[in-house]
Amino acid sequence: MEKVGTLDKKTVISELTQGKELANELKKQLYPIMTSPEACGLVDKILSSYDNALSLINCMALLGNENLFSPNSLQGSPRSEGKTSPRWSEQVRVCSGPGLDGQVNDAYNWRKYGQKDILGANHPRAYYRCTHRHTQGCLATKQVQKMDDDPSIFEVIYKGNHSCIQQRLKKKEEKTERYEAGLGEVKIQEVHSKEESHPFISFPSTPVESETVEAHIFPELLNFSKPNYSPQLLSPATSESYLTQSPCLVNDFWPETISHSTPLGEDLDFLIDQEDFESNFIDISDYLP
DNA sequence: TATATTTGACCGTT
DNA sequence: AACGGTCAAATATA
Numbered sequence: 001m002e003k004v005g006t007l008d009k010k011t012v013i014s015e016l017t018q019g020k021e022l023a024n025e026l027k028k029q030l031y032p033i034m035t036s037p038e039a040c041g042l043v044d045k046i047l048s049s050y051d052n053a054l055s056l057i058n059c060m061a062l063l064g065n066e067n068l069f070s071p072n073s074l075q076g077s078p079r080s081e082g083k084t085s086p087r088w089s090e091q092v093r094v095c096s097g098p099g100l101d102g103q104v105n106d107a108y109n110w111r112k113y114g115q116k117d118i119l120g121a122n123h124p125r126a127y128y129r130c131t132h133r134h135t136q137g138c139l140a141t142k143q144v145q146k147m148d149d150d151p152s153i154f155e156v157i158y159k160g161n162h163s164c165i166q167q168r169l170k171k172k173e174e175k176t177e178r179y180e181a182g183l184g185e186v187k188i189q190e191v192h193s194k195e196e197s198h199p200f201i202s203f204p205s206t207p208v209e210s211e212t213v214e215a216h217i218f219p220e221l222l223n224f225s226k227p228n229y230s231p232q233l234l235s236p237a238t239s240e241s242y243l244t245q246s247p248c249l250v251n252d253f254w255p256e257t258i259s260h261s262t263p264l265g266e267d268l269d270f271l272i273d274q275e276d277f278e279s280n281f282i283d284i285s286d287y288l289p
Numbered sequence: 290t291a292t293a294t295t296t297g298a299c300c301g302t303t
Numbered sequence: 304a305a306c307g308g309t310c311a312a313a314t315a316t317a
Contacts, residue, residue: 112294114309127308131293143308 023047085139085160091147092154108162110142122148130164138164 027043109131118125123146130138143157 111292113311115294115296116307116309119306125307129309141308 020047020051087157087159089155089157092156106156108140118145121145123151130162132164136164138162140164 023043023046027047030043110128111131111133112126112128114127115124116127125143125145128142128144130140132138140158140160140162142159145155145157147153147155
Protein backbone atom coordinates (compact mmCIF):
# COMPACT_ATOMS: atom_id res chain seq x y z
CA MET A 1 0.00 0.00 0.00
CA GLU A 2 1.30 3.36 -0.91
CA LYS A 3 1.85 6.14 1.52
CA VAL A 4 2.23 9.53 -0.01
CA GLY A 5 3.05 12.14 2.55
CA THR A 6 0.03 12.20 4.77
CA LEU A 7 -1.90 9.53 6.54
CA ASP A 8 -2.96 6.50 4.65
CA LYS A 9 -6.67 6.20 5.06
CA LYS A 10 -6.84 2.48 4.46
CA THR A 11 -4.25 1.87 7.13
CA VAL A 12 -6.10 4.01 9.61
CA ILE A 13 -9.38 2.26 8.95
CA SER A 14 -7.68 -1.09 9.12
CA GLU A 15 -6.12 -0.25 12.47
CA LEU A 16 -9.36 1.07 13.87
CA THR A 17 -11.28 -1.92 12.65
CA GLN A 18 -8.76 -4.25 14.19
CA GLY A 19 -8.91 -2.33 17.44
CA LYS A 20 -12.66 -2.57 17.47
CA GLU A 21 -12.44 -6.28 16.81
CA LEU A 22 -9.97 -6.85 19.58
CA ALA A 23 -12.10 -4.84 21.97
CA ASN A 24 -15.04 -6.97 20.98
CA GLU A 25 -13.00 -10.09 21.64
CA LEU A 26 -11.99 -8.69 25.01
CA LYS A 27 -15.58 -8.02 25.86
CA LYS A 28 -16.45 -11.55 24.87
CA GLN A 29 -13.71 -12.97 27.04
CA LEU A 30 -14.46 -10.77 30.03
CA TYR A 31 -18.21 -10.86 29.92
CA PRO A 32 -18.68 -13.95 32.10
CA ILE A 33 -16.48 -12.53 34.84
CA MET A 34 -17.38 -8.90 34.59
CA THR A 35 -19.49 -8.01 37.54
CA SER A 36 -19.19 -4.26 37.84
CA PRO A 37 -21.30 -2.14 35.56
CA GLU A 38 -18.38 0.28 35.35
CA ALA A 39 -16.24 -2.35 33.65
CA CYS A 40 -19.01 -3.19 31.23
CA GLY A 41 -19.50 0.48 30.48
CA LEU A 42 -15.80 0.95 29.92
CA VAL A 43 -15.61 -1.74 27.28
CA ASP A 44 -18.71 -0.35 25.64
CA LYS A 45 -17.15 3.08 25.58
CA ILE A 46 -14.03 1.70 23.97
CA LEU A 47 -16.16 0.06 21.33
CA SER A 48 -18.16 3.18 20.71
CA SER A 49 -14.97 5.18 20.38
CA TYR A 50 -13.88 2.94 17.56
CA ASP A 51 -17.29 3.28 15.99
CA ASN A 52 -17.12 7.02 16.30
CA ALA A 53 -13.67 7.22 14.76
CA LEU A 54 -14.69 5.04 11.85
CA SER A 55 -17.86 7.03 11.37
CA LEU A 56 -15.94 10.27 11.36
CA ILE A 57 -13.70 8.99 8.62
CA ASN A 58 -16.71 7.86 6.67
CA CYS A 59 -18.39 11.19 7.12
CA MET A 60 -15.32 13.02 5.90
CA ALA A 61 -15.29 10.82 2.86
CA LEU A 62 -18.95 11.56 2.26
CA LEU A 63 -18.37 15.26 2.53
CA GLY A 64 -15.35 15.22 0.32
CA ASN A 65 -13.10 16.23 3.15
CA GLU A 66 -10.26 13.99 2.13
CA ASN A 67 -7.35 16.30 2.70
CA LEU A 68 -6.44 14.48 5.88
CA PHE A 69 -5.42 11.53 3.82
CA SER A 70 -3.19 10.97 0.88
CA PRO A 71 -4.82 11.32 -2.50
CA ASN A 72 -3.73 7.85 -3.42
CA SER A 73 -5.49 6.27 -0.54
CA LEU A 74 -8.83 6.47 -2.21
CA GLN A 75 -8.80 3.64 -4.62
CA GLY A 76 -11.26 3.03 -7.34
CA SER A 77 -13.46 5.54 -9.00
CA PRO A 78 -17.17 5.91 -8.80
CA ARG A 79 -18.57 3.41 -11.15
CA SER A 80 -21.34 4.44 -13.42
CA GLU A 81 -24.26 2.73 -11.80
CA GLY A 82 -25.99 2.03 -15.07
CA LYS A 83 -28.17 -1.03 -15.07
CA THR A 84 -25.90 -3.24 -13.07
CA SER A 85 -27.18 -4.38 -9.72
CA PRO A 86 -25.36 -3.09 -6.67
CA ARG A 87 -22.60 -5.26 -5.36
CA TRP A 88 -20.48 -5.05 -2.28
CA SER A 89 -18.45 -7.33 -0.15
CA GLU A 90 -17.89 -7.96 3.49
CA GLN A 91 -15.25 -9.87 5.31
CA VAL A 92 -16.39 -11.72 8.37
CA ARG A 93 -14.41 -13.62 10.94
CA VAL A 94 -15.60 -16.95 12.11
CA CYS A 95 -15.91 -17.34 15.84
CA SER A 96 -16.56 -21.00 16.33
CA GLY A 97 -16.04 -23.26 19.26
CA PRO A 98 -17.75 -24.49 22.38
CA GLY A 99 -20.27 -22.09 23.78
CA LEU A 100 -20.24 -20.15 20.62
CA ASP A 101 -22.77 -22.10 18.68
CA GLY A 102 -24.02 -18.76 17.69
CA GLN A 103 -26.40 -17.94 15.00
CA VAL A 104 -24.93 -16.87 11.81
CA ASN A 105 -26.91 -14.69 9.76
CA ASP A 106 -27.19 -11.33 8.30
CA ALA A 107 -30.89 -11.28 9.06
CA TYR A 108 -31.90 -12.43 5.63
CA ASN A 109 -33.04 -15.87 4.61
CA TRP A 110 -30.75 -17.40 2.07
CA ARG A 111 -30.87 -20.62 0.14
CA LYS A 112 -27.76 -22.21 -1.19
CA TYR A 113 -28.00 -23.00 -4.87
CA GLY A 114 -24.49 -23.91 -5.84
CA GLN A 115 -20.85 -24.33 -5.00
CA LYS A 116 -17.81 -24.06 -7.19
CA ASP A 117 -14.13 -24.63 -6.94
CA ILE A 118 -12.49 -21.41 -7.98
CA LEU A 119 -9.27 -21.41 -9.92
CA GLY A 120 -6.37 -20.37 -7.77
CA ALA A 121 -8.41 -20.31 -4.60
CA ASN A 122 -7.89 -22.74 -1.78
CA HIS A 123 -11.52 -22.89 -0.84
CA PRO A 124 -14.71 -23.34 -2.81
CA ARG A 125 -17.18 -20.54 -3.32
CA ALA A 126 -20.76 -21.04 -2.20
CA TYR A 127 -23.66 -19.34 -3.93
CA TYR A 128 -26.78 -18.25 -2.11
CA ARG A 129 -29.96 -16.61 -3.30
CA CYS A 130 -32.74 -15.04 -1.33
CA THR A 131 -35.23 -17.61 -0.10
CA HIS A 132 -38.03 -15.43 -1.42
CA ARG A 133 -36.81 -15.36 -4.97
CA HIS A 134 -39.72 -17.34 -6.31
CA THR A 135 -42.41 -16.20 -3.92
CA GLN A 136 -41.58 -12.52 -4.06
CA GLY A 137 -39.22 -12.22 -6.96
CA CYS A 138 -36.38 -11.04 -4.77
CA LEU A 139 -33.16 -11.15 -6.78
CA ALA A 140 -30.63 -10.63 -4.02
CA THR A 141 -27.76 -13.11 -3.98
CA LYS A 142 -24.54 -13.55 -2.12
CA GLN A 143 -21.34 -15.51 -2.49
CA VAL A 144 -19.40 -16.85 0.45
CA GLN A 145 -15.81 -17.96 0.29
CA LYS A 146 -13.08 -18.57 2.80
CA MET A 147 -10.12 -16.28 2.48
CA ASP A 148 -6.99 -18.00 1.22
CA ASP A 149 -4.66 -16.50 3.78
CA ASP A 150 -6.99 -16.75 6.76
CA PRO A 151 -9.58 -19.52 6.69
CA SER A 152 -11.24 -18.06 9.74
CA ILE A 153 -12.37 -15.14 7.64
CA PHE A 154 -15.03 -15.39 5.00
CA GLU A 155 -15.50 -12.97 2.22
CA VAL A 156 -19.14 -12.41 1.50
CA ILE A 157 -20.06 -10.73 -1.74
CA TYR A 158 -23.58 -9.39 -1.90
CA LYS A 159 -25.24 -8.71 -5.21
CA GLY A 160 -28.50 -6.92 -5.60
CA ASN A 161 -30.81 -5.44 -3.04
CA HIS A 162 -33.61 -7.29 -1.38
CA SER A 163 -37.02 -6.42 -2.68
CA CYS A 164 -38.68 -8.99 -0.45
CA ILE A 165 -40.40 -8.60 2.85
CA GLN A 166 -38.77 -10.96 5.30
CA GLN A 167 -40.29 -12.12 8.49
CA ARG A 168 -38.37 -10.92 11.47
CA LEU A 169 -36.00 -13.58 12.64
CA LYS A 170 -36.71 -14.78 16.10
CA LYS A 171 -34.11 -15.05 18.77
CA LYS A 172 -32.91 -18.59 19.33
CA GLU A 173 -35.38 -19.90 16.84
CA GLU A 174 -34.03 -18.52 13.67
CA LYS A 175 -32.47 -20.82 11.22
CA THR A 176 -28.74 -20.92 11.28
CA GLU A 177 -26.75 -20.51 8.22
CA ARG A 178 -24.28 -23.21 7.35
CA TYR A 179 -21.11 -22.31 5.70
CA GLU A 180 -19.07 -24.66 3.65
CA ALA A 181 -15.90 -26.59 4.14
CA GLY A 182 -17.02 -28.51 7.16
CA LEU A 183 -17.56 -25.55 9.39
CA GLY A 184 -21.17 -26.26 9.97
CA GLU A 185 -22.74 -23.69 12.17
CA VAL A 186 -20.58 -20.76 12.91
CA LYS A 187 -20.86 -17.30 14.18
CA ILE A 188 -19.57 -14.50 12.08
CA GLN A 189 -18.25 -11.16 13.00
CA GLU A 190 -17.75 -8.39 10.57
CA VAL A 191 -14.13 -7.60 9.93
CA HIS A 192 -14.19 -5.26 7.05
CA SER A 193 -16.66 -4.05 4.52
CA LYS A 194 -16.19 -2.50 1.17
CA GLU A 195 -18.09 -1.57 -1.90
CA GLU A 196 -16.86 -1.15 -5.42
CA SER A 197 -17.49 2.54 -5.67
CA HIS A 198 -16.96 3.49 -2.10
CA PRO A 199 -14.31 1.18 -0.69
CA PHE A 200 -14.09 3.02 2.59
CA ILE A 201 -17.67 3.30 3.49
CA SER A 202 -18.45 0.63 5.99
CA PHE A 203 -21.42 -1.43 5.03
CA PRO A 204 -23.80 -2.94 7.46
CA SER A 205 -24.95 -6.43 6.90
CA THR A 206 -28.19 -5.15 8.25
CA PRO A 207 -31.04 -5.61 5.87
CA VAL A 208 -32.27 -2.52 4.20
CA GLU A 209 -35.58 -3.31 2.72
CA SER A 210 -36.64 -1.69 -0.48
CA GLU A 211 -33.81 0.74 -0.37
CA THR A 212 -31.06 1.26 -2.83
CA VAL A 213 -27.47 0.52 -2.11
CA GLU A 214 -26.96 4.25 -1.86
CA ALA A 215 -29.04 4.06 1.26
CA HIS A 216 -26.39 1.77 2.66
CA ILE A 217 -23.68 4.16 1.73
CA PHE A 218 -25.44 7.39 2.57
CA PRO A 219 -27.98 6.53 5.21
CA GLU A 220 -27.70 10.02 6.60
CA LEU A 221 -28.56 11.53 3.28
CA LEU A 222 -31.63 9.40 3.15
CA ASN A 223 -32.40 10.51 6.64
CA PHE A 224 -32.26 14.12 5.64
CA SER A 225 -34.52 13.49 2.72
CA LYS A 226 -37.14 11.60 4.69
CA PRO A 227 -38.89 13.85 7.17
CA ASN A 228 -40.94 11.07 8.69
CA TYR A 229 -37.92 8.92 9.03
CA SER A 230 -37.98 6.42 11.92
CA PRO A 231 -38.00 9.05 14.62
CA GLN A 232 -37.67 6.58 17.44
CA LEU A 233 -34.31 5.51 16.11
CA LEU A 234 -32.83 8.94 16.21
CA SER A 235 -31.12 10.36 19.18
CA PRO A 236 -33.19 13.18 20.53
CA ALA A 237 -30.04 15.24 20.87
CA THR A 238 -29.07 16.14 17.37
CA SER A 239 -29.68 14.77 13.95
CA GLU A 240 -25.97 14.85 13.33
CA SER A 241 -25.51 12.36 16.10
CA TYR A 242 -27.09 9.84 13.88
CA LEU A 243 -24.05 9.97 11.69
CA THR A 244 -21.98 8.37 14.35
CA GLN A 245 -23.90 5.16 14.56
CA SER A 246 -22.32 2.49 12.47
CA PRO A 247 -25.19 0.13 11.81
CA CYS A 248 -27.49 1.39 9.17
CA LEU A 249 -30.72 2.40 10.75
CA VAL A 250 -32.68 2.56 7.57
CA ASN A 251 -35.23 -0.08 8.11
CA ASP A 252 -38.83 0.32 7.25
CA PHE A 253 -39.89 -3.10 8.34
CA TRP A 254 -38.29 -3.60 11.69
CA PRO A 255 -38.41 -0.11 13.05
CA GLU A 256 -37.79 -1.20 16.60
CA THR A 257 -34.63 -3.13 15.94
CA ILE A 258 -31.34 -3.07 14.25
CA SER A 259 -29.31 -6.11 13.34
CA HIS A 260 -26.08 -6.61 15.08
CA SER A 261 -23.57 -9.36 15.61
CA THR A 262 -23.32 -9.51 19.35
CA PRO A 263 -20.20 -10.76 21.08
CA LEU A 264 -22.07 -13.44 22.93
CA GLY A 265 -23.86 -14.76 19.93
CA GLU A 266 -27.08 -14.43 21.81
CA ASP A 267 -29.33 -12.74 19.42
CA LEU A 268 -28.90 -11.04 16.16
CA ASP A 269 -31.61 -8.52 16.68
CA PHE A 270 -31.87 -6.51 19.79
CA LEU A 271 -34.01 -3.75 21.03
CA ILE A 272 -32.20 -0.50 21.06
CA ASP A 273 -31.41 0.50 24.56
CA GLN A 274 -32.14 4.15 24.68
CA GLU A 275 -29.45 4.80 27.26
CA ASP A 276 -26.77 3.01 25.31
CA PHE A 277 -27.95 4.58 22.16
CA GLU A 278 -27.49 8.07 23.50
CA SER A 279 -24.27 7.45 25.39
CA ASN A 280 -22.55 6.13 22.31
CA PHE A 281 -22.97 9.29 20.39
CA ILE A 282 -20.60 12.12 19.99
CA ASP A 283 -21.37 15.43 18.46
CA ILE A 284 -19.42 15.63 15.28
CA SER A 285 -20.74 18.99 14.22
CA ASP A 286 -17.40 20.51 15.11
CA TYR A 287 -15.73 18.32 12.56
CA LEU A 288 -18.04 19.22 9.73
CA PRO A 289 -17.22 21.98 7.31
C1' DT B 290 -44.70 -33.49 3.51
C1' DA B 291 -42.31 -29.31 2.96
C1' DT B 292 -38.17 -27.12 2.72
C1' DA B 293 -33.11 -26.99 2.34
C1' DT B 294 -28.68 -28.82 0.58
C1' DT B 295 -25.68 -31.28 -2.52
C1' DT B 296 -23.62 -31.80 -6.80
C1' DG B 297 -23.09 -32.76 -11.69
C1' DA B 298 -24.86 -30.66 -15.87
C1' DC B 299 -25.60 -26.80 -18.47
C1' DC B 300 -24.76 -22.19 -20.34
C1' DG B 301 -22.73 -17.66 -21.32
C1' DT B 302 -18.50 -15.23 -21.51
C1' DT B 303 -13.75 -14.76 -22.44
C1' DA C 304 -11.63 -24.87 -24.07
C1' DA C 305 -11.66 -23.01 -19.52
C1' DC C 306 -13.94 -20.68 -16.13
C1' DG C 307 -17.59 -18.81 -13.22
C1' DG C 308 -22.43 -18.73 -12.34
C1' DT C 309 -26.88 -21.06 -12.31
C1' DC C 310 -30.11 -24.90 -12.77
C1' DA C 311 -32.34 -28.85 -11.23
C1' DA C 312 -32.68 -33.72 -9.87
C1' DA C 313 -31.41 -36.38 -6.08
C1' DT C 314 -30.86 -36.43 -1.41
C1' DA C 315 -31.12 -34.82 3.35
C1' DT C 316 -33.47 -32.75 7.12
C1' DA C 317 -37.12 -30.82 10.05
